Amino acid sequence: MSEQHAALISRFYEAFNRLDAEAMAACYSDNVVFSDPVFGELRGRDASDMWRMLTSRAKNFSLRYDTVRADERTGGAHWVATYLFSQTGRTVINDIQARFVFRDGKICEHHDHFDLWRWSRQALGAKGTLLGWTPLVQNAIRAQAQKGLKAFQAGR
Template identity: 25%
Template sequence: MDADSKRALILRYLDAYNRFDVEAMMATVHDDVVFQNITAGEVTAQADGAASLRQMAEQAKTIFAARRQTLLAFSETSKEAAIQVAFEGVLACDLPNGMKAGQELRLEGRSEFTFEDGRLIRIVDIS
């Protein structure tokens, strides 16, 4: 895939994520996708395969009343791409870590993507 195709696929994924559109999000990923969320150097969530990622995405719809990832920067190599993102979200429910419904989250992070067969096969969100 060329850089423009990689960027377009990532933007489709982000757009679907921002709209809570699980079907459109899943259309961008490979059946064997691996997703990881890493916070402070620790894996806090992982999905192995499209079914696992779909379940995680459906669950996330109940956690956030609103959310948005905004692309800040894009870079790519022959098989991978990375983006810097700003994340904003509003919690829809209280969380076990003490955060409360209605609380706003704002952070910046990095997402790394690997591609196979024109889809995302590896997604790592790092904050």
């Protein structure tokens, strides 16, 4: 196991737990590629701005992470974020598996995997339970996330 890369993953999640987006962004390379089921693929500053937006809006937030593993090129971790989804006021417990790729002591790829339908059931309530599995609702969730990120970036 690469201790340096495992420490980088831990530093990223410890910063997230403190809602310190600047420290999170410092773990990323300038041209990082991030992906998850809500935001899709984000590159470079867009990925860091997503964390800036999420940490600035976080309510009733807590995070725990475990199963950090890393070698010279890749790594991973399991993490769970609990927070209040601002659009509905509902509590979400998001259980996520993360994969990382490292280059030059930084994270150059970060891919989060979670069940979007499970997320939508918690975040959206009945609508998410009944329709959260459909491409129509999942695409609407993605469009809203992108719209929110663009509005955040425009206001900076």
